[in-house]
Amino acid sequence: YASPADPLAALAVWEQSRRPRVAQVARRGAVNRLAWHASGPVAIARNVFLKVRSSEKLATDLDWLYGWRASEAAVRR
Numbered sequence: 001y002a003s004p005a006d007p008l009a010a011l012a013v014w015e016q017s018r019r020p021r022v023a024q025v026a027r028r029g030a031v032n033r034l035a036w037h038a039s040g041p042v043a044i045a046r047n048v049f050l051k052v053r054s055s056e057k058l059a060t061d062l063d064w065l066y067g068w069r070a071s072e073a074a075v076r077r
Contacts, residue, residue: 021068028065
């Protein structure tokens with residue numbers, strides 16, 4: 001447990017809690033880079049996927065990213 005009296009401990013706790021999410025965001029960014037800058041057959045497959053996937057499902061797939069709240073994550077710890 002970290003307290004305001006020990007800012008170094010607080011930063012260590014914060015870093016430990018953030019590291020997995022930062023890694024997940026970085027992995028997703030790498031996938032997005034490949035998908036959104038694709039050409040040829042990969043671009044065709046991407047376009048078909050986006051056409052058949054509902055906008056609601058596409059949004060739900062990214063809830064972990066855009067719906068994340070730091071305050072809720074802190075309470076879960």
